[in-house]
Amino acid sequence: MADEDQLGILKQGVEVWNEWRIRNHTTYVDLYDADLSGSDLSGSDLSGSDLGNANLSEANLRGANLSRAILRGVSLSRADLSGANLSEAILRRANLSRADLSEANLLRANLNDANLSEANLNDANLSNANLSDANLSGADLSDADLSSTSLNSADLSEANLSRANLSKASLSKADLSGASLSKADLSGAHLYGVTIDETCQMDAKWRLVWQIINGTSDKSTLSGADLSRADLGGANLSDAFLNKANLTKANLSNADLSGADLRNADLSGADLRNADLSNADLRNTDLSNADLRSANLWNTLLNTANLRDVTMDETSQIDAKWRLVWHLVNGTANKSILSGADLSGADLSGADLSGADLSGADLSGADLSGADLRRTILVSSNFTRANLSECRIYGISAWNVKLQGAIQTNLDISDSDSALTVDNLEVAQFIYMLIHNEKIRDIIQTIGNKAVLILGRFADEQRKTTLDALREKLRQERLLPIIFDFEKATNVDFIETVKILAGMCLFIIADVTAPKSTPMELQATVPDYMVPFVPIIQKGEQPFSMFQSLQGKYHWVMDVLAYETTEQLIEYLPSKIIKPAIEKHNELIALKNQELRYSDISAE
Known part of the structure; x- marks a missing residue:
């Protein structure tokens, strides 16, 4: 039962109550089971108070401080809580039906199994809150912040979630039938088992994500799809056609991408931990900053794939050739053991290969644009169809090099700031020797x-x-x-x-x-x-x-x-x-x- 003395002070008015709280800031406030229905408590300091099972229906709590308050089973139906601070409050099984919570702060609040049907939560902060099993049917959540919020098994039927921030929210088994999610941000939101019907208004991108994660999408029609920042963890995308798809910063952990066509896709920053990419085609794919720990990339095609700043470790299953390329582009390779290496089709653009022994190495079809090849040994190296534009090639040793079809524009033969560029690797070496060797100038007419x-x-x-x-x-x-x-x-x-x-x-x-x-x-x-x-x-x-x-x-x-x-x-x-x-x-x-x-x- 409520402390009668405290209840009496509260009924004297907000000004008296707030002054008492200042003087008695360490006193435990016990208002359990109090009847405060219809009371004007706007601006009151009820932070940390125990209001469990209290009746606050139709009360005016506009701008009140209820942070960390215990509100289990409380009745707040039709109450005015607009602009109120309910951060970290415990509202389990509370009745907030038709309450006005617009612009309220519910950061990290516990609203598990609460009744918020037809409540006004416009522009409210519900970030990191627990709304699992809550009833939000018909609620207005437009422009609300629901980022990282748990909405598992929540009833959101007919709710207005337009422009809401649902990034990284968990909506597993939630009911969104008839809800409006137009322009809502569902980046990283977990949509497995969510109920959506034809009346649900959802941007095409997120409806497609929902279809993929729930196994109802046509995997042959995903070319060029925008799946950036989507939570596709555990999705079955085996043999899917995802060429040119945008998967930047997508969660694909534990996803099955075996045999998938991911040519020219953007997977930069994607979470691919424990994903199965075996036999997939990732040619010319951007994997920069992706996480490939524990991923399976056996027999994966990675020609001209961007492996810069990719996170890999000993648990990453990848062919030795591509692990070497990964080491090279990230500056962790032993450049003295590259003689005869198979680097064909590798994206080595901008890589530091200075001083490397690439004699007999196969670099056919490789992208070496902007790479540092100064003082490298290129005896019998194969650069067929390789891109060597903008390479720095001061001091190279190039003999019997295969250059058929290679792009060789703007080769820099200076050792520091570029003052001299040419368009042919062998000519570049010749010009360098010509400048520094008087005898060679005799063959200038060649x-x-x-x-x-x-x-x-x-x-x-x-x-x-x-x-x-x-x-x-x-x-x-x-x-x-x-x-x-x-x-x-x-x-x-x-x-x-x-x-x-x-x-x-x-x-x-x-x-x-x-x-x-x-x-x-x-x-x-x-x-x-x-x-x-x-x-x-x-x-x-x-x-x-x-x-x-x-x-x-x-x-x-x-x-x-x-x-x-x-x-x-x-x-x-x-x-x-x-x-x-x-x-x-x-x-x-x-x-x-x-x-x-x-x-x-x-x-x-």
């Missing part, structure tokens, strides 16, 4: 009919865009662009490097757009080499002051070509630059090959 040297400063984005377009168009014309960016060059001997490169090229394109562009380099290079120099400049700009002198003295310096846009430059590149430059090149060759002219001093 590539003299294809190399085009591009000089300039390309620090800003506009210049870089022009450079990239120019380089791509030269490739299309079956020429070999060699880029020397003076903005990145730091070595004091870089002018000597330019001279060496100039002597081996078919012709040179010099971008003189910026006022500081290439004056010293051209003055040091033009006089020494009879190689066509094609200066280009954007309209509205002027070349450096001494350029006119260079053009007047050396006939292999061609007319300055002014262009308005990058697109215009590329359009006229074949006719206005390449063709005249090659003609000038042939003219210069003919001049060099002319026989020495003799005159008889005694002739009349």
Whole structure:
């Protein structure tokens, strides 16, 4: 029974009661079985009070503090609890039918087996609350926070859950027939055994998740499906067609994905612990940050799959080849034992393979874009159809390398900040040796009919865009662009490097757009080499002051070509630059090959 003295103080009004609570904050409040129906207790401090079996029906408890209160079996039907604090309160078997709990705080409250039928819980905080076996039929839970809440076996029929946050909520065996869940967030919500009928309004994504977890979906129609953040733990997806599906941060622990088609799917951040992926096709799948502990990946196709930051341990069942790839992309491999390794089809983009012995290794079809291959041994390595674009290849040893069909654009042969890039692995090694070995320069003519040297400063984005377009168009014309960016060059001997490169090229394109562009380099290079120099400049700009002198003295310096846009430059590149430059090149060759002219001093 209630403490009569305390009950008497409470009936004197909220102000008197709250003052008494302040003075007696350690006193246990016993209001068990009290009849407070219809009372105005708005703003009252009832925190920690024992109100078990009390009658508070139709009471005004707006903004009241009932945190940690014991409210077992209490009657709060039609009570006004809007904005009230009921966090961690015990409300087991309480009657809250038609109560107003809008914007109330019910964080971690225990509402097991409570009656909340037709209650107003709009915008209420029910995060981490226990609502298992509760009656919420017809309740308004729109915009409510039900994240990580237990709603197992709850009756939510005809309830309004539109825009509610149900992320990570457990709804096992709950009844959602006739409920509205439009725009509700069900990320990570457990939907096994949930009752849903045709009148239930649910976004298509979550209805599909419900169908999958309850075994009623058509597994042949899941290509491209959005299943991100879905709880599919334990789902049977064997032989499912999930290619291009979005499964980011999905829970697939204990799921059966054996034989599934997951090509090009996004599984980044997915929980795949103890999942069966045996014989599945995960080619080109993004598995970054996924958890594969205790997963079965025997005979799984992982060609070009992204294994960066994947969590694996000794319990992960995976073929030795792919475990090695996983070690490589995550920087934990022993790079000294890669000779003869099978790395075909592996996604090694951006991997640090510097100093590795890859002699005899099979890297056919592998993606090595942006990888660090500096000082690697590539004797008899197989790079057929591999992607080597943007690789760093300073100091490589490349002999008898198979490169059929390989992408080799923008290979960086510098040891630090890139100033020199080429488009062929073997040519890159040759150019490096050419610069550093005087004898090898004698064979410069082996590539003299294809190399085009591009000089300039390309620090800003506009210049870089022009450079990239120019380089791509030269490739299309079956020429070999060699880029020397003076903005990145730091070595004091870089002018000597330019001279060496100039002597081996078919012709040179010099971008003189910026006022500081290439004056010293051209003055040091033009006089020494009879190689066509094609200066280009954007309209509205002027070349450096001494350029006119260079053009007047050396006939292999061609007319300055002014262009308005990058697109215009590329359009006229074949006719206005390449063709005249090659003609000038042939003219210069003919001049060099002319026989020495003799005159008889005694002739009349």
